[in-house]
Amino acid sequence: MPEPTVAVAAEYVVAADYFQSYSVVGLLAAVGVLFVAIAFGAGRLLRPEVPTREKLLTYECGVDPVGEHWAHTQVRYYVYAFLYVIFAIDSIFLFPWATVFADDGYGATTLVEMFVFLGFLAVGLLYAYKKGVLAWT
Amino acid sequence: MNDALDVALRLLLVFVVFLTFPLIIGQTEHKVMAHMQGRLGPMYAGGFHGWAQLVADGVKFAQKEDVVPAGADRRIFQLAPAVALLPYLLVLLAIPIGPGEGAVGEVIDAGIFFVLAVMGVGVLGSLMAGWASANKFSLLGGLRTAAQLLAYELPMLLTAASVAMAAGTVSLVGILDAFQWWWLPWQIVGAIVFFVAGLAELQRPPFDMPVADSEIIFGAYTEYTGLRFALFLLAEYAGIVVLCGLTTVLFLGGWHGPWGADGLGWVWTLLKTAVLAFLVIWLRVTYPRLREDQLQKLSWTLLVPLSLAQIALTGVVKVVIQ
Numbered sequence: 001m002p003e004p005t006v007a008v009a010a011e012y013v014v015a016a017d018y019f020q021s022y023s024v025v026g027l028l029a030a031v032g033v034l035f036v037a038i039a040f041g042a043g044r045l046l047r048p049e050v051p052t053r054e055k056l057l058t059y060e061c062g063v064d065p066v067g068e069h070w071a072h073t074q075v076r077y078y079v080y081a082f083l084y085v086i087f088a089i090d091s092i093f094l095f096p097w098a099t100v101f102a103d104d105g106y107g108a109t110t111l112v113e114m115f116v117f118l119g120f121l122a123v124g125l126l127y128a129y130k131k132g133v134l135a136w137t
Numbered sequence: 138m139n140d141a142l143d144v145a146l147r148l149l150l151v152f153v154v155f156l157t158f159p160l161i162i163g164q165t166e167h168k169v170m171a172h173m174q175g176r177l178g179p180m181y182a183g184g185f186h187g188w189a190q191l192v193a194d195g196v197k198f199a200q201k202e203d204v205v206p207a208g209a210d211r212r213i214f215q216l217a218p219a220v221a222l223l224p225y226l227l228v229l230l231a232i233p234i235g236p237g238e239g240a241v242g243e244v245i246d247a248g249i250f251f252v253l254a255v256m257g258v259g260v261l262g263s264l265m266a267g268w269a270s271a272n273k274f275s276l277l278g279g280l281r282t283a284a285q286l287l288a289y290e291l292p293m294l295l296t297a298a299s300v301a302m303a304a305g306t307v308s309l310v311g312i313l314d315a316f317q318w319w320w321l322p323w324q325i326v327g328a329i330v331f332f333v334a335g336l337a338e339l340q341r342p343p344f345d346m347p348v349a350d351s352e353i354i355f356g357a358y359t360e361y362t363g364l365r366f367a368l369f370l371l372a373e374y375a376g377i378v379v380l381c382g383l384t385t386v387l388f389l390g391g392w393h394g395p396w397g398a399d400g401l402g403w404v405w406t407l408l409k410t411a412v413l414a415f416l417v418i419w420l421r422v423t424y425p426r427l428r429e430d431q432l433q434k435l436s437w438t439l440l441v442p443l444s445l446a447q448i449a450l451t452g453v454v455k456v457v458i459q
Contacts, residue, residue, distance in 0.1 A: 018246070021244060024147075024148070024243040025227060025243065028152075029226075032223040035152070036222070036368070044203075046200055047200055047203055056204065057206065058271060058272050077284045077287070080284065080287050080437070081287055083287075087291050088291060091294045091295055091298060094294075095250055095298055098301040098302040099305055099306055100305075101452070108456065110456075114452045115449065118448065118449055122442070125441065128437075129437075129438065135430070135434065
């Protein structure tokens with residue numbers, strides 16, 4: 001039974017490639033972390049350190065800071081955040097689909113699917129627009 | 138052994154590009170902005186037209202005291218610049234500059250996906266800085282950064298998907314192999330949307346609301362000094378390199394040139410990237426800053442619908458020619 005062996009071997013090769021390319025990414029990340037660590041370490045040796053109370057105050061244009069450091073803010077665009085999450089998760093599915101949609105035997109069917117997908121997104125956007133989510137005064 | 142040497146060389150090359158290209162763009166920005174505004178720009182440092190200005194800046198930054206405000210979240214505050222900077226280093230690894238598998242730091246099969254995901258992490262650095270500074274201006278800047286990411290990540294994602302559809306692959310090398318010259322007009326809307334959204338994600342003018350110096354001092358970076366501030370600046374310019382490189386690879390054909398000169402592919406890539414970087418600087422000098430709500434509106438009512446239309450166009454054309 002030679003065929004299965006070959007198939008398994010090929011699979012191993014693919015997996016090895018996969019891990020190799022990402023291990024290089026990991027290596028580069030290690031280089032980057034090393035660079036930042038060395039920069040911070042060297043910076044510590046090069047710079048003076050003379051802290052005073054005034055220096056460590058929160059900067060508010062030169063006058064004494066007013067109130068708490070972490071201020072309450074009204075996040076006006078939180079609805080955008082929901083919109084974004086919905087849209088972004090939808091669009092992720094475009095990528096695997098994009099690689100095969102025009103292959104033999106898909107063609108017209110997947111094209112119709114695409115318009116259904118775009119239709120959903122467009123209607124969602126239109127709804128948000130009509131609701132006045134996309135404008136604030 | 139040879140393999141290890143090869144990988145080490147590639148990593149070294151990517152690292153050198155990461156350290157030099159942003160500086161070249163920074164210096165170009167000094168000079169180009171100056172000339173567009175009818176002045177000379179730096180002329181003293183280094184003698185010839187102030188070429189060493191950024192080196193001098195670097196020396197200055199390294200010697201400055203590193204102040205962490207008493208109220209700040211110390212660890213997060215100190216870590217933020219690294220988080221903002223390193224993603225761009227990783228993205229550079231995946232950008233092909235010439236034909237074949239030899240002219241790229243490392244071939245990553247899910248290239249587009251990897252690149253977009255990693256670029257998104259960079260914004261986290263600004264958010265960390267904004268929150269950890271315990272400063273009202275920083276917090277406002279951080280929140281604006283978040284809003285901007287929410288608005289502009291989406292058109293970027295959609296237009297990148299359009300290119301993936303055109304090429305039938307998500308590998309950056311594969312996309313360039315499949316590229317034809319007529320993709321240029323076919324994907325032009327996507328290219329513009331991608332570039333504009335990328336500018337917004339880098340918080341470059343006219344989308345620099347999060348660091349608007351005339352209202353919130355310097356946004357999330359207000360409390361930073363010295364080396365850590367320099368790393369944030371480096372991240373911005375590394376971001377320009379990455380954005381221009383990606384736009385070149387995805388939409389402008391990367392190493393493809395009109396005369397098909399063999400062995401000169403990398404020149405085309407660098408040339409296109411440089412022209413786009415010039416455009417980034419030009420836009421900074423030309424346009425006033427958008428207000429926060431105008432910024433959101435531009436993305437949701439113009440860029441997102443345009444990118445959806447581009448996907449529809451790409452799908453139809455691709456199926457028809459198949």
